[in-house]
Amino acid sequence: MIERDMPIDIVLSADVGMEFPEMYEHLAKLDDLLYRERGIHITTLRHPQGFEWLMFDHPVNRAERWKHIPPYGYGWPGMKKRWCTGMLKTHLIFKEVNRLKRERNALHYIGIAYDEAHRCKNDPHNRYPLVEWGITEAQALQICYDQGFDFGGLYEIYHRASCWCCPLQRIDELRKLRTHHPELWERLRDMDNRARAQFGPGPLGQFKQNWSVERLEERFARDEKEGRA
Secondary structure (H helix, E strand, O other), rough: OOOOOOOOEEEEOOOOOOOOOOHHHHHHHHHHHHHHOOOOOOOEOOOOOHHHHHHOOOOOOHHHOOOOOOOEEOOOOOOOHHHHHHHHHHHHHHHHHHHHHHHHHOOOOOOOOHHHHHOOOOOEEOOOHHHHHHOOEEEEEHHHHHHHOHHHHHHHHOOOOOOOOOOOOOOHHHHOOOOOOOOHHHHHHHHHHHHHHHHHHOOOOOOEEEEEEHHHHHHHHHHOOOOOO
16 A cells, blocks of 8 residues: 555554564564654554453453353353454454544555455445455465565464464464463463363363363473474
């Protein structure tokens, strides 16, 4: 959009607070470029308390408790209860975007790639430039690399560089987390121990179906010892 001299007034980013350190460094680098080229900074949206507070300490209302949710905390997110995406990303962005559309009749440019065009929504105030230009995810990543944005090497290690604590990532991705980001792996173990102590063995306290982080630690350590890592 910068190269095509398209208007950019605001760039929104939702920070869950659980991104890889390299991703925060990438965003700072991108912010520098945006300021040099357009004189604006990334507008970062954050929940006032954040991921761990929602997971462990958020007071749950009575209606939700009827669904067998404990009085405090949502527990680990999962495929059927992705509260993290809703409360820490989409809700914050949609609220701000809707305000800008209402007050300034803004166009909303969304970075969905050409090979995920099925995610696009039919809204006259939404534009999908990567879809319009036929740029796939792989091509978009290569464009970033060509411009000097390498995400600190995250995409050379991981299939997806989303939140490092996500229970929905593949077991092989978690193995890589233990190897390449041991400090985050130890933090994940602490979070999982706390979740199991607070929520018990059910889905709220279970990191993955049939797997706690401690069991994964035992598996990875055993595989490492046997030369299968």
